[in-house]
Amino acid sequence: MGRTAANRAVVLGGSMAGLLAARVLSDVFEEVVLVDRDRLLDVSEPRRGVPHGRHAHGLVARGQQILEEHFPGLTDDLAAAGAEPGDFGHACHWYFNGRRIAPADTGLVSVPAGRPVLEAQVRRRVQQIARVRFLEEHDVLGLRTTGDRSRVTGARIQARRAGGSPEELAADLVVDTTGRGSRTPVWLEELGYARPEEERVEIDLAYTTRHYRIDRDPLGDAQAIIPAATPEHPRGGLFYRLPGDGDIYELSLTGILGDHPPTDPEGFDAFMRSLPVPHLYEAVAGAEPVDDPVKFRYPASVWRHYERLRRFPDGLLVMGDAVCSFNPVYAQGMTVAALQSLVLRRHLEHGRRPRPTAFFKDVAAQIAAPWELAAGSDLGYEGVVGRRTPKVRMANAYVARLQAAAEHDPELSAAFIRVAGLVDPPQALMRPRLLLRVLRAGRAARRAGTVPLRRPRAVADSH
Secondary structure: OOHHHHEEEEEEEEOHHHHHHHHHHHOOOOOOEEEEOOOOOOOOOOOOHHHHHHOOOOOOOHHHHHHHHOOHHHHHHHOOOOEEEEEEEEEEEEOOOEEEOOOOOOEEOOOOOOOHHHHHHHHHHHHHOOOOEEEEEEEEEEEEOOOOOOOOEEEEEEEEOOOEEEEEEEOOEEEOOOOOOHHHHHHHHHHOOOOOEEEEEEEEEEEEEEEEOOOOOOOOOOOEEEOOOOOOOOOOOEEEEEOOOOEEEEEEEEEOOOOOOOOOHHHHHHHOOOOOOOHHHHHOOOOOOOOOEEEHHHHHHEEEEEEHHHOOEEEEEOHHHEEEEHHHHHOHHHHHHHHHHHHHHHHOOOOOOOOHHHHHHHHHHHHHHHHHHHHHHEEEEEEEEOOOOOOHHHHHHHHHHHHHHHHOOOOHHHHHHHHHOOOEEEEEEEEHHHHHHHHHHHHHHHHOOOOOOOOOOOOOOOO
């Protein structure tokens, strides 16, 4: 069968979502062309197209499972690259409001690979697929369509070199995985379609990251130390060793609603000391900084509701952050992209051009639970504007109590990690057995005279 446009899929964007889309499409199409503005091949450093790539990243448990399904042996490859896997319930030391949840056997695999390392390993696997071709350092100018604009038939691109001129890349299917800056809403409007509705949760988050050379092991039996931000203590952090770099450790601090970790060394250290646990400051005490702190700002979580559109051109799909971009502190983005790759695989079973409306409906079903977790948790911060339903208020109050009870209860720790890892749905935390354990822990704390968690001050709902 010849490599004609009728047997070609084009993926716009070499993100993790783009790589996973290319992997799935290669099972169906004779040729898959992945287009990106960056240089991709043989790149193991943070790249411009992933501005968050210089900061702490996490792949939660369900993401690891799906990546291993797509690329058997990938976890072993990551281990060989220095990202030795462990059990999420032991390898990650989670602290909430200054208290570590109890270690637990979860059977879920934690791989401590930063974004550049993980992406490079996945990209190498995709590069080995004969049907996939990388078109690096090309800008995407727009879409190519039929005369009546009812079907997308390719993309207009241009090489990012002197003298580069626009060209058309014909395709039977185009998949937009260009991330938060996706131009698809604009292109739809230009083609006479409606833009998708956007649901936004403004959080004004920032990461500030610094790297250290440490000639001792400050982690012990941990892969990572994570004092998680909460409404009670809204500053957070993540500390772990970079895979393959021996004695280089990465420390990312997070702050929300404009309370951002400073980029001057003194301010960075002061912010670090303000966390409810001293572990990060102790870990880097006396260490040699190898760079200055660098900041990344994330203004809002955004869900573009393509599933609500009544009309959409055939031959075009949208995936990854181009559909929904999550608060990165919850480490959901790559895993939700992986879940969407399974949706794409199912829809490709019915033909080379999935029906966009049906595809987006199924994608939305995969986004709903992670969005409930992330957006609902963010609404626990009194300065975040949004509608706080009774369900959101109850869930946030209950999770805070579960986290407190998990300090002495491995079963609660394991249940929380499974939900945070997108293995179980959020409602799994409300199972009667777990509810009873949380209630018993609360009663025991009151009998012991333990000061209960202060609930955030009430905030008027914003409609």
